[in-house]
Amino acid sequence: MKLVTFGDEWRVGILDGEEIAVLDVATMRAYFERGGADETGERVRLAETRLRAPIVPKKFFHTAGNFREHEEESKQVGWTHEIAPWIVFFQNVDAIVGPDEPVVYPEHLTEELDYELELAVVIGKAGKWFSPEEASDHIAGYVIFNDITARDIQRREMRSGVFSFCKAIDTFCPLGPWIVTADDIPDPHDLAMELRVNGEVRQTSHSGRMSVTIPEIVSHYSALGYSAGDVLSTGTVSGVAGFSPDAASLYLKPGDVMEAEIERIGVLRNPVVSWQEAHGEPAPPRIRW
Numbered sequence: 001m002k003l004v005t006f007g008d009e010w011r012v013g014i015l016d017g018e019e020i021a022v023l024d025v026a027t028m029r030a031y032f033e034r035g036g037a038d039e040t041g042e043r044v045r046l047a048e049t050r051l052r053a054p055i056v057p058k059k060f061f062h063t064a065g066n067f068r069e070h071e072e073e074s075k076q077v078g079w080t081h082e083i084a085p086w087i088v089f090f091q092n093v094d095a096i097v098g099p100d101e102p103v104v105y106p107e108h109l110t111e112e113l114d115y116e117l118e119l120a121v122v123i124g125k126a127g128k129w130f131s132p133e134e135a136s137d138h139i140a141g142y143v144i145f146n147d148i149t150a151r152d153i154q155r156r157e158m159r160s161g162v163f164s165f166c167k168a169i170d171t172f173c174p175l176g177p178w179i180v181t182a183d184d185i186p187d188p189h190d191l192a193m194e195l196r197v198n199g200e201v202r203q204t205s206h207s208g209r210m211s212v213t214i215p216e217i218v219s220h221y222s223a224l225g226y227s228a229g230d231v232l233s234t235g236t237v238s239g240v241a242g243f244s245p246d247a248a249s250l251y252l253k254p255g256d257v258m259e260a261e262i263e264r265i266g267v268l269r270n271p272v273v274s275w276q277e278a279h280g281e282p283a284p285p286r287i288r289w
Contacts, residue, residue, distance in 0.1 A: 002266075003028065003141065003179040005052040005098075006044070012037070013044065015178055020044045028055040028179070029229035032124045032140055053098035053175045054143060055122065057231040060091035061221050062147070062167070066210050066235030088221060091233075092168035099177035102273040103148055105254050106169055108283040110150035113252040113272070116236035117195035117203045117260045119188065120145040121214060122179050123230040130222050135215035138226060141179040142188055144268040145233050146195070146260045148172035151242035151251075156289045174260070174270045175231070185264050188214050192263040193237055197256050205237030207262075 002015040005028050012028050013020035022044060025037035064087035097103065105113055124140025147167060154166035167173075185191070188207060195203040212220075214234060221232060241250035252258070254274035261267045275283035 001181040001184060003031070003054060003181065004177075005054050006049045007052070008050075010052055011044075014039070015046065018046050020046060020049065029057065029227075032122070032228035035125075051099050051177055053096045053101075054177070054179045055175070055229055055231065056093055056096055057122075057229050058093075058227045059224075059230045060093050060096075060173075061224075061230070061232035062089045062091055063087070063217055063233050063235045064089070066212055066217070067205065067237045068209070068211050089162070089164050091173055093173075095168055095170055095173040097171050097174050097270065099174075099268055100270065101174070102171065102271050102278060103174065103252075103258075104171045104278040105252070105272055105274055106150075106283065107275055108286050109169065110152055110166075111251075112151035112242060112247070114149045114151050114240050114242045115195055115197065115202065115252060115258055115260075116147035116149060116240055117193055117205075117262075118145040118147050118233045118236050119191065119193065119207055119262055119265075120175070120231050120233045121188075121218060123218070123226045123232070124182075124228060126226055126228050128222055128225040130219060132213070132215035132219040135218040135222075136182070138218060138222075139182050139214070140228075141181040142185055142262075142265060143175060143179045143231070144177070144260050144262050144265055145231075146174040146258060146268060146270065147233065147236060148174065148252075149240075149242070151247075153289050154242075174258075174268055176268045177266050180265050191265070194261045195239070196259045196261070197250075197252065199259075202241070202250070203237050203239035205239075207234075209237070210234060 022042040023037040157163040
């Protein structure tokens, strides 16, 4: 089942072919808090509405370093701190955008805008302090996440071993295009993953290459407590621009179109636009980090 948020009023529904079956619930978080919802009988044609980010969680947990291939490629740039499993930090949920919504290039803040394809997990039931064996009871579904990162800001933040600002800037959190419920993905560790920029493949991998499994991640973070509808990422794969020998030619720029694809879920598409195009005025003065 594909759960969507759509329209100007951010309604909730189930995608059924080219139509959306509207549900009697105000938000996607409320859907999970209630343990589901009933169909109202109303149908909306997908072509006549706009998909939104499927959920805006109360907490968004980031995982870094879970794919060892990404840790290995990071050695090419000589970070002051290693990228290792169990690095966790929180995303700014106000930065979330949905499918086909633009990522705004803040040229006054960064000159090194990068992409990171990730599989994200949606928590369906509140809980705390549970084991990996109990984790499946709390997993409601899966969604695609593109972890946009300002590498020049991150490079400075990494001197302290902590990075957050570089990933939390407005529009840096594309999420979507919908939530695929867990019953439709029997094995989340058996999914092909690919990210393209202007049709060119930049990242390609497989969810089976995680160092730490999804149940282990979900259990580990349960020490911080979950609310229904929380989201956690599982880490990016190799192929990011910033860790390439030719990084300058691969960084995102206005006019680029990203397509983040994960098998059995779909494609999350987002264009990159300039500050001028997004706001109708030039970017503020350049900030040096």
